[in-house]
Amino acid sequence: xxxxxxxxxxxxxxxxxxxxxxxxxxxxxxxxxxxxxxxxxxxxxxxxxxxxxxxxxxxxxxxxxxxxxxxxxxxxxxxxxxxxxxxxxxxxxxxxxxxxxxxxxxxxxxxxxxxxxxxxxxxxxxxxxxxxxxxxxxxxxxxxxxxxxxxxxxxxxxxxxxxxxxxxxxxxxxxxxxxxxxxxxxxxxxxxxxxxxxxxxxxxxxxxxxxxxxxxxxxxxxxxxxxxxxxxxxxxxxxxxxxxxxxxxxxxxxxxxxxxxxxxxxxxxxxxxxxxxxxxxxxxxxxxxxxxxxxxxxxxxxxxxxxxxxxxxxxxxxxxxxxxxxxxxxxxxxxxxxxxxxxxxxxxxxxxxxxxxxxxxxxxxxxxxxxxxxxxxxxxxxxxxxxxxxxxxxxxxxxxxxxxxxxxxxxxxxxxxxxx
Numbered sequence: 001x002x003x004x005x006x007x008x009x010x011x012x013x014x015x016x017x018x019x020x021x022x023x024x025x026x027x028x029x030x031x032x033x034x035x036x037x038x039x040x041x042x043x044x045x046x047x048x049x050x051x052x053x054x055x056x057x058x059x060x061x062x063x064x065x066x067x068x069x070x071x072x073x074x075x076x077x078x079x080x081x082x083x084x085x086x087x088x089x090x091x092x093x094x095x096x097x098x099x100x101x102x103x104x105x106x107x108x109x110x111x112x113x114x115x116x117x118x119x120x121x122x123x124x125x126x127x128x129x130x131x132x133x134x135x136x137x138x139x140x141x142x143x144x145x146x147x148x149x150x151x152x153x154x155x156x157x158x159x160x161x162x163x164x165x166x167x168x169x170x171x172x173x174x175x176x177x178x179x180x181x182x183x184x185x186x187x188x189x190x191x192x193x194x195x196x197x198x199x200x201x202x203x204x205x206x207x208x209x210x211x212x213x214x215x216x217x218x219x220x221x222x223x224x225x226x227x228x229x230x231x232x233x234x235x236x237x238x239x240x241x242x243x244x245x246x247x248x249x250x251x252x253x254x255x256x257x258x259x260x261x262x263x264x265x266x267x268x269x270x271x272x273x274x275x276x277x278x279x280x281x282x283x284x285x286x287x288x289x290x291x292x293x294x295x296x297x298x299x300x301x302x303x304x305x306x307x308x309x310x311x312x313x314x315x316x317x318x319x320x321x322x323x324x325x326x327x328x329x330x331x332x333x334x335x336x337x338x339x340x341x342x343x344x345x346x347x348x349x350x351x352x353x354x355x356x357x358x359x360x361x362x363x364x365x366x367x368x369x370x371x372x373x374x375x376x377x378x379x380x381x382x383x384x385x386x387x388x389x390x391x392x393x394x395x396x397x398x399x400x401x402x403x404x405x406x407x408x409x410x411x412x413x414x415x416x417x418x419x420x
Contacts, residue, residue, distance in 0.1 A: 018302055019338065025298035026339055026393060027346030033288035033389050034350025034381050038357060040284040042379025044277045055133045057230070060264040061089075061223040061247075067259040071252045079251050079260045083218045089225060092246060096227045096239060101127025104210050104221035111158075111166060111203065112180040118165035122202045123181060125210020125221075131192075133224055140175045141190030148189075148206040156186035157204040161194040181205075182213060227267075236268050292393055300400035303335055307404040314411055324409035331405035332398060339397030343390045354380045 066077045081102075090100045104125040111121050130136075131143040139160060148155045156179065163171035166179060171191070178185045186205065210216065230236045240263050245255035253260045307314075314327055357379045 018305065022298045022302040023338060023342035023345075025294055026342040026397065027349065029292040029294055029296075030343050030346030030390055030393055031350040031353070032291040034347065034386055035353050035357075036284045036288045036291075037381045037385065037389075038350075038354035038379045040280055041381060042357065042362060042376045044280060045377035045379075046375045047273065047277060054135060054266050055226055056266050056270050057228060058133045058224065058226045058266050061085075061243075062262040062264070063222075064259045064262050066253045067257055068254055070254040070257070073252055077253075079253065081220045081223055081247075081261070083220060084250055085247055086220050086223055088246060088250065089223055089243075093239075093243060096229050098226040098228060099129040099132070100223065100225040101129040101133075102207055102220035102223050103127075103130065104207065104214070104216055104219070106182075106210070106214055109181060109203075111162065113166040113174065113177065116166045116168070118162055120201065121162060121181075123210070124202050124204050125207040125214075125216075126204050127207050127224070129224065129226065130204065133226060136195075137193040139191050139193050140172050141188070143190055143192075144204055144206050149208050152208045152212055153206060154184060154186045154209060155189045155206060156181060157190040157192060158188055159192055159194045159202060161201065162203060163188075163191050184213065230267065233268055233271055236265055240265065288389075292389075292396065296393070296396045296400045299335055299339055299397040300403065302338070303331060303400065303404040307331065307407055311411065318411070328405045328409040332402060335400065335402075335405075336394060336398050339394045343393045343397075346393075347386050347390045351381070351383075351386055 061081065063079045063081045065079060066073070066075050068075050086100065086102055089097060105122055106124075107122045108119070109121045109123045110117055110119045124130075126144060127149065128144050128146055131138070136143070141157070143157055144155060147153070158166075158174070160171060163174045167174045175188050175191055177188055179188060180186070181203065211219075227239075230239055244258065244261060244263070248255050248257055248260050251260065314322075317327060318324070361376055362379050
């Protein structure tokens with residue numbers, strides 16, 4: 001084996017430029033593949049990380065307007081959801097629907113504590129299920145509970161951002177204190193962490209309290225509920241179709257009118273997002289593999305040229321008793337050595353490039369003052385993936401060298417000696 005490597009070294013040093021160009025194509029293929037996968041991972045991590053923190057198996061129903069005349073009524077009629085719709089959701093779809101709630105909003109409100117105040121606050125009347133569906137992280141206190149709802153208490157839950165405006169020196173100490181909202185005194189019962197990936201300008205009060213204060217009648221605003229048993233996109237679409245039809249009938253709208261209500265189904269949205277990220281990952285692998293292919297072609301070409309230039313040598317070897325296997329082994333080992341050496345270099349450079357990306361742009365954020373979001377996160381590739389890509393290149397390079405090797409092994413001595 002020592003003699004084989006010595007001979008391979010001699011061949012490589014006598015053809016430095018050709019070997020270097022082939023090695024470059026191998027290293028470049030591995031390098032580009034790792035960088036592409038790293039960039040793709042950064043984009044995918046950014047997309048997945050910016051998904052709103054919400055319960056996946058949940059839906060929010062928004063009122064819309066009719067898009068076609070029906071039952072003697074014209075199109076363009078506004079549909080406002082009400083208590084009947086809430087009851088229908090809870091009782092008519094009990095086989096799938098779990099916890100049902102609703103939310104009403106009043107924007108542009110001013111909250112006051114002592115000498116401090118903050119304006120432009122959105123006050124939302126919600127049910128207790130809001131904290132589970134929107135996955136809010138409480139820092140102190142509690143969220144709106146059923147007792148608040150039943151007794152129409154003047155309880156309020158603030159975001160940390162709002163608390164900082166009202167008590168800058170110790171915002172969490174605002175819990176259990178009274179603040180003024182809509183010229184009424186509310187007791188702060190909890191403070192939740194401000195999620196920087198979405199606007200955190202909401203204060204929450206019991207839904208029933210909201211309706212009493214703002215005279216909302218039987219209007220429910222948006223209906224929010226969690227569900228179970230809908231595991232595929234087809235099952236979700238069937239549920240949405242049946243749900244829309246029954247809501248439409250209650251509002252004297254055509255059962256197939258899709259604009260009467262808008263359904264935000266977080267489960268199907270999550271499925272679509274997963275599909276999109278999967279397509280991105282697949283596309284990057286395809287581009288990377290085609291780049292690797294250029295390196296494989298380079299290895300095959302240099303082996304073909306090597307065989308052509310050493311035809312007479314191989315003929316003499318066979319004439320003095322060399323076996324076809326010895327010639328085959330020589331060329332295959334040379335192919336493996338070149339591919340492994342330069343593949344390793346490409347892998348190391350690729351890993352270094354992804355680490356550099358991570359250190360420089362790997363924490364890139366978009367911040368408009370109200371919320372911030374990371375768009376490129378951790379653009380790195382696992383060592384296992386890098387090694388797999390390099391091994392793939394080595395195996396492919398070996399196969400590429402096998403074709404010219406077999407040609408060399410089969411050559412007849414008399415034909416080899418006649419070669420120019």
